[in-house]
Amino acid sequence: MQPVPRWQPITAFVLSLCGFGVSMYLTIEHYTGGIVSCPAGGGAIDCQKVTTSAESKVFGIPVALLGLLFFTALLVVNLPPMWQVASRRLAQLRLAMVVGGMGFVIYLLSAELFVIKAICLWCTSVHVVTFLLFIVVVTSYAATSAPGWDDAEDGVATDHR
Numbered sequence: 001m002q003p004v005p006r007w008q009p010i011t012a013f014v015l016s017l018c019g020f021g022v023s024m025y026l027t028i029e030h031y032t033g034g035i036v037s038c039p040a041g042g043g044a045i046d047c048q049k050v051t052t053s054a055e056s057k058v059f060g061i062p063v064a065l066l067g068l069l070f071f072t073a074l075l076v077v078n079l080p081p082m083w084q085v086a087s088r089r090l091a092q093l094r095l096a097m098v099v100g101g102m103g104f105v106i107y108l109l110s111a112e113l114f115v116i117k118a119i120c121l122w123c124t125s126v127h128v129v130t131f132l133l134f135i136v137v138v139t140s141y142a143a144t145s146a147p148g149w150d151d152a153e154d155g156v157a158t159d160h161r
Helices: 007-032 047-051 063-077 080-084 088-116 121-144
Strands: none
Touching: 007 047, 007 063, 007 080, 007 121, 047 088, 047 121, 063 088, 088 121
């Protein structure tokens, strides 16, 4: 079993924490009706236009809240000790989450560019964090799903040599 380099779990956790923080801020802004600290006024960068658009909700749920839930779950699976759990399912879950997150980022970025015709800098920071998490998780996936990683009930890697 090839160990995951120490920097990857730490980086994934810090990125998840950053995404959680920005998503928390955007969620609070959404529910309090606050004006997001970002340039507004009809230009290409207009956070208020983006965060109050029809596209700022999916099935009636604010995108900011979905982001907060997403990053809360990522905080759990990206706790550094969770990277030591020898479970292929956990590695697959982590991978599925960031792939889904990137799919949602592509959808949101398309909405910003082609429908809303404005960019939110806060949203962009979440998109960048999600992309960086995607890179960290994808590059670590081979090590976390290699032979020796079992889905044994005790969650401890077994050596099949």
